[in-house]
Amino acid sequence: MIRYILVLLVMLPIMAFSEDILWGPINMQKWKDTPCVSGRLATEQDIKEGKAVFYISGDRSELKPIKISLPACAIHHDEQSKKSTPVILIQAEETPKVKAIGFRFLSGGNGVCTLAELEILKSPDERFK
Numbered sequence: 001m002i003r004y005i006l007v008l009l010v011m012l013p014i015m016a017f018s019e020d021i022l023w024g025p026i027n028m029q030k031w032k033d034t035p036c037v038s039g040r041l042a043t044e045q046d047i048k049e050g051k052a053v054f055y056i057s058g059d060r061s062e063l064k065p066i067k068i069s070l071p072a073c074a075i076h077h078d079e080q081s082k083k084s085t086p087v088i089l090i091q092a093e094e095t096p097k098v099k100a101i102g103f104r105f106l107s108g109g110n111g112v113c114t115l116a117e118l119e120i121l122k123s124p125d126e127r128f129k
Contacts, residue, residue: 053102
């Protein structure tokens with residue numbers, strides 16, 4: 001038991017460090033270099049590499065990528081909180097029921113929303129500062 005606790009204590013900082021590398025803050029001077037999945041469906045490996053936020057398993061025959069040039073700057077309009085937040089889009093997939101978008105927050109972390117919740121921009125604007 002103690003051996004497992006020690007392994008966990010050793011691994012926690014490594015896992016947190018890995019999470020920071022994958023989902024840390026976006027350098028806006030290099031936002032176009034943000035890892036992403038463009039023109040295809042995401043894989044589990046893409047998530048591990050920080051290129052995608054979600055993976056839809058099972059029968060993928062009815063799934064398709066959404067034609068959006070990625071990475072892309074956008075404003076996420078959260079329907080519940082009514083907040084508008086600048087984000088970088090890294091993934092766009094369509095199912096028969098929803099158009100799902102994976103994104104990165106500028107300060108770090110990630111999220112998923114529907115295409116309808118986004119205002120897609122051609123480039124960063126004053127809201128990205």
